[in-house]
Amino acid sequence: MNTKMEISDQYILQQIGNYVRHSRQQKQLTQKELAQQAGISRSTLSLIERGEAATTLTLIQILRILNQLQVFDAFKVIEEVSPLDLLNKSKPKRQRVRKTKRNNEANDLEW
Numbered sequence: 001m002n003t004k005m006e007i008s009d010q011y012i013l014q015q016i017g018n019y020v021r022h023s024r025q026q027k028q029l030t031q032k033e034l035a036q037q038a039g040i041s042r043s044t045l046s047l048i049e050r051g052e053a054a055t056t057l058t059l060i061q062i063l064r065i066l067n068q069l070q071v072f073d074a075f076k077v078i079e080e081v082s083p084l085d086l087l088n089k090s091k092p093k094r095q096r097v098r099k100t101k102r103n104n105e106a107n108d109l110e111w
Helices: 009-026 031-038 042-049 056-065 069-075 083-090 101-110
Strands: none
Touching (some): 009 042, 031 042, 056 069
């Protein structure tokens, strides 16, 4: 694979399935045991481990039982504040708006 964009969806599904299978085996669980604990059917778990598509909720249920929810850390959004935004937030907000002397003089000249 040359670039990340060239990775197929099927390849990603197979990697997820391999990860689930490996994690299950590390915990020494059978497919039936994991499926029961996750509240899914054994055949659904088998499909996932073979690289078939599953819902996000099903994947979350499986990873929760396997204590592997940290894989979702990659999806955390970290909001960054720019230095200019910090500077603008640190300035006190104006309480009133006053006309400048220059504007008042211009108004006087018009009369």
